[in-house]
Every structure is written in C-alpha cells, then in structure tokens.
Amino acid sequence: MDAYFIATVLIFLSAVFGFINTRFLKLPNTIGLMIITIVFTLGVLLLSYFDPTLLNAEKSIISSIDFKTVLLDEMLSFLLFAGALHTNFDQLKVQRWPILMFSTLGVLTSTFLVGGTIYFLLQFLNLPVNFIYCLLFGALISPTDPIAVLG
Template sequence: MTSLGLFALVIGLASLFALLNERLLRLPLTIGILVFSLLAAALLLLAEAVLPGSGAAQARALLAQIDLPHTLLDGALAFLLFAGAQTVDVRALWGRRYSVLALAVLGTLLAVLLFAGGIWGVFGLLGFSISFPWCVVLGAILAPTDPVSVVGMLRRLGLPGPIQALFAGESLLNDGVGVVIFTVALSVAMDGGSAHATRLAEAFVWEVGGGLLVGLA
C-alpha cells in the first residue's frame, strides 16, 4: 500500500469511528475514536484466533511497513500540536507564561516519575525484571496529555479565557518536554542504564535548543 493509500485509510477509519461515536456513544471525540479503535483491534485479534488468516496478519504486515516512531514524533505530533495551538488565546497564554512553564516542565517531570515508579512496581509484582530507565521511557510516552482533547473539553465547559489558556498552554508544551525526556531516557535505556553526562546534556540541548530555534523561525 502506498503512503497516500495508507493516509486515506487512516482518515477514513477515523471519520467512520467519529460518526459511530456521535450516533452511539456520544463521548468526547478523541476518546470515542480511541474506544472504537480498540474495539476494531480486538475484533481483528478475535477473528484471527477463530479463523487464522482472516485479517490480523495482513494488518500486522501493513503496520510493519510504517516507521511508527518517525511517523508519530516527526509527523502526527506536529499536526496535533498545530491543531491545538491555533485555537489558543495568545495574549492570555502570555499572561500566564510562568504558570504554564512551571506546569509543563515540573508537572510533566513529576508525572513521568510517578508513571515510571508505578510501572516499575507493577512489573516487579508480576515478576518481570524491567530496568527503571525503560519504565521512564514508557512514562514519558504516557504522561503528556492530548492538546486537542484538552482544548475541546475546556471549550465545552465554558471556562474563562485565562483559565483555558493556562490548561491549553500546559497541554501544548508538555509534549515537547515529554519528547525531551523520552529521548534522554531512551538513550540511557539503550546504554544499559548508564550514559555519560555530556551525552545527556548534548541530547537535551539539541532537543530543546533545536525546537526553540525552529519555533522562533
């Protein structure tokens, strides 16, 4: 399947799931699409278990053609952040800039550590020996919130503009913080739990400084 065909398939399925959610579940849009995506995946796995060769293998082969880390981090994330940023009140956001930065940086760091600690503890109870840096990698993936769903929820609640800007701004910036933590933690995890401080500092400066330069440009 070509890239254009794959893109059309994803957009078509997302539109179908959004329509089903509007007619049946009436959940927030992003949550509804996620629920139907999980149901579709479960049905594929069930069909494969009952009737081998019925579709799950083809779905796996299709996913194997995609470089998911590159597609998600360098492609989908950019459009997701743009969709969330275009509705934010910039003046209100600037007025809450210190609070937003504190929540985005310190809040995301705390959330990643809490996720990583919980995941590490659960794996330990289940008898899996997973190093803590890999748990931090997973925590960095789970901790940042979806800016589109957050902005949509705030708009439905009708909160004052400055409060919306505070939460929406934090939701937008925590993805960048999460990417930096993910990159650094992945470097440590792939080095077997140890990495030179200079290498970590270089990765941090590259991600943060490069992101700021591109954003300013």
C-alpha cells in the same frame, strides 16, 4: 500498499469512528475513539480465528512502517499545529501567572522529586548511579507533553 492508501484507510476509519462517537456514544473524543478502536481491534482478532487474512495483512502493513520517522517527522508537527490552532489566547493571557508558575517551579520541583526518588530507589536496590544522572532522568520526565496539556 503505498503510503497514500494506508493514509486514506486510516483517515476514513478515523472519520467513521468519530461519526459513531458523535452520533451514538456522545463521549469525549479521546475516550470515545479509544473505546471504538479497542472494540474494532477485538473484532479483527475474533475474525482472525475464522479467517486470518485481514490480521496478516495488518501485520505486514504495520511491520513495514518506520514508526520513528512517521511519528517524529510527520505526525508530531500536525498534532502540535492542531493543538496550537485551537488555543484561546485571551484565556492564555488571563492565566499567564499560573502557567508561568507551573512551567518553571512545577517542573523544577518535579525534576528534583523524581530524581531524588529514583536515586534512593536505585541505592536501595544496590544499583549505584550518580545523583546527576537521576536528576537528568527527572528533567526528561518532568516536562508535560504539550499535546496532552492542550487536550
């Protein structure tokens, strides 16, 4: 199967799941789509007990995908663009001071809290790690995902 067919099937399923959520469930998009996806996946797993053809086809498709390339090189740019497209810049201007405080002091505080906690936890477990490496881990973990914030 080529990439265009896979993309077509995924877009079609997304549209159908979105329609079902909007028409019948009326849940927030992320919650509704996740519930429908879980139900669909469980249906495929139950169907595989009778006929494993669909499940085997899905396994072969998934194993042929290079997720690092797909996520970082293709999907991330679309997700960030879609999030930025719906940004309300007037509201962003009104909320600039809380945003500035959370994006600087909040991230610094979180970095030191996470780094310190990890450092003392590792010392308690007799795993000697330098404090600077724990701070580096805290700095990597602390910034919030921009797509999650926009959601």
